[in-house]
Amino acid sequence: MSTWQGTTKAMHELPITESILKIVLTHAAKNDVRQVVNIHLRVGKLSDLEDEWIQRYFDYLSKGTVAQGAVLKIERTPIMLQCNSCAASYPVELAEMGDAACPACGQKDGKLISGREYYIENMEVR
Amino acid sequence: MEDVRLIEVKEEILADNNQVAAGVRKKLGVSNTLLLNLMSSPGSGKTSLILKTIEGLKGSVRLGVIEADIDSTVDAAKVAATGIPAIQLRTGGFCHLDATMVTQGLDALVAKDFDLIIIENVGNLVCPAEFDTGAHKNVMILSVPEGDDKPLKYPLMFSLCDVLLVNKIDYMPLSDFNMDALRERVLALNPDIRMIEVSCKTGAGIGEWIAWLKNEVDAFSVRPKE
Numbered sequence: 001m002s003t004w005q006g007t008t009k010a011m012h013e014l015p016i017t018e019s020i021l022k023i024v025l026t027h028a029a030k031n032d033v034r035q036v037v038n039i040h041l042r043v044g045k046l047s048d049l050e051d052e053w054i055q056r057y058f059d060y061l062s063k064g065t066v067a068q069g070a071v072l073k074i075e076r077t078p079i080m081l082q083c084n085s086c087a088a089s090y091p092v093e094l095a096e097m098g099d100a101a102c103p104a105c106g107q108k109d110g111k112l113i114s115g116r117e118y119y120i121e122n123m124e125v126r
Numbered sequence: 127m128e129d130v131r132l133i134e135v136k137e138e139i140l141a142d143n144n145q146v147a148a149g150v151r152k153k154l155g156v157s158n159t160l161l162l163n164l165m166s167s168p169g170s171g172k173t174s175l176i177l178k179t180i181e182g183l184k185g186s187v188r189l190g191v192i193e194a195d196i197d198s199t200v201d202a203a204k205v206a207a208t209g210i211p212a213i214q215l216r217t218g219g220f221c222h223l224d225a226t227m228v229t230q231g232l233d234a235l236v237a238k239d240f241d242l243i244i245i246e247n248v249g250n251l252v253c254p255a256e257f258d259t260g261a262h263k264n265v266m267i268l269s270v271p272e273g274d275d276k277p278l279k280y281p282l283m284f285s286l287c288d289v290l291l292v293n294k295i296d297y298m299p300l301s302d303f304n305m306d307a308l309r310e311r312v313l314a315l316n317p318d319i320r321m322i323e324v325s326c327k328t329g330a331g332i333g334e335w336i337a338w339l340k341n342e343v344d345a346f347s348v349r350p351k352e
Contacts, residue, residue: 012221012253019139031133041139046282048252059191097281098311107318108310113283116256118139126128 013049016118017057021067023120028066031125036070038124045076045094046115070123077117081110089113134167143257147225150232150260159240160346161228162339163261165283168249170269171293173201174326175335176244182336183242187343190243192231196264201246201319211235222253242343251280263342269294270303277311285315289322291335296325 003049013088020039028036043049051074078091083102090110101108138144154161166172176191178251183189191212193202202214213234215227223231228245245261247254266287270278271294277284284290290312292305305323312319320338324331 012256013225015220015257016139019142023135023137023139027133027135033133034128037130046285047256048282070316094281095278098277098284098314100314108314111317112315116282120135120137120139122132122134124132124134125129126130 013053014057016020016049017054017061019038020072020120021058021061021065023090024067024070024123027123033066033125035093035126036067036123037126038071039067040121040123041072041074042077042119042121043074043118044115044117045079046097046112047118075121076117079115080113082113083107084109084111140257143224143226146229147258147260149224150228151262152178154232154260155262157238158347160242160263160343161245161259161261162242162263162265163245163247163254163259164265164267165247165251165254165287166249166267166269167251167272170249170267170272171326172246172249172267173204173218175267175291175293175324176205176246177208177328178329178332179244179336179339180205182209182332184208184210187238187340188241190235190240192228192235192243192245192246194227194246195229196220196248211240217248221248222257223247223259225259228259228261241347242339248306251283253274255280255283255286262331262346263288265289265291267293268308270297270301272303274308274311277308277315280313284312284319285318288336289320289338291331292321292323293326294330295323295330296328 020043024036035108055072080089080091082089085107086105088102088104090103100110154186164172189210191205191210192219194203194215196217196219202212205212213231215231245259264287266283321336322331324335
């Protein structure tokens with residue numbers, strides 16, 4: 001992957017990373033946490049985030065907090081479409097989305113039902 | 127060394143923005159103001175389309191415009207020259223608008239009795255798709271010179287818009303753009319999308335767009351209230 005592509009995509013990672021940190025610090029304060037070790041995220045495959053950039057922004061923003069040094073573990077959840085013709089739901093890969101046919105009836109008119117998640121599952125702390 | 131323990135968080139990362147967006151939608155809904163979010167790549171004709179829309183709706187719809195740009199006021203100046211209330215939001219490097227920025231834009235529009243407010247989002251097919259602005263309708267422009275393969279590269283944007291305007295159709299004779307291939311790709315992502323072919327230069331298709339928009343504005347003002 002070229003650096004150029006990484007750079008253009010790295011813009012909306014910043015506000016998202018700020019939100020992650022804010023939520024993590026709120027839970028850390030409530031739970032008397034001294035150090036956040038790992039943070040488990042669920043992010044839909046449709047969300048155009050670069051894992052590497054989220055971690056870099058997180059490292060930068062979290063300096064001096066209990067979350068400094070925490071590792072973001074990102075699980076990518078599948079993109080699901082629901083067929084408009086027969087109502088079957090089926091997973092698709094990002095690259096084939098514009099050309100995906102329903103495996104049950106062959107129609108190409110699926111509606112997006114999931115794949116856009118941005119969710120913090122849990123965190124490992126000391 | 128202390129043992130590592132697990133804390134359940136279970137929170138939506140974008141919950142704050144989604145909450146502000148829902149608030150914007152509700153507040154404008156109460157005053158019967160339809161908020162429309164217009165998105166596209168840079169240079170595909172957002173400002174030209176807004177100028178055509180102003181021309182088409184002037185006198186029948188009370189219209190306001192919120193322009194977003196990373197760091198210039200060129201677009202708002204063009205819109206303001208038509209006499210329509212317009213404000214410019216400079217996103218200061220951000221590649222998209224979020225609902226809080228839209229709230230600031232709405233506060234800056236001094237008049238409050240609008241039927242329709244159009245947001246011209248930052249030119250970009252990636253980031254604006256991720257952030258709910260609070261709009262009731264999402265519309266995107268794809269221009270012919272950009273190519274018919276864009277739904278394959280930016281599926282999220284195409285999957286969440288209510289209308290796709292295919293602009294610059296006057297370029298079709300010069301181009302290998304395949305409208306049928308585009309339609310098939312777009313419908314595979316979003317069977318409910320309305321596709322309208324337009325040219326802001328020749329005026330082709332603009333009537334159909336204005337008719338759709340006028341119909342939406344009228345329907346919005348008489349819809350059953352929550």
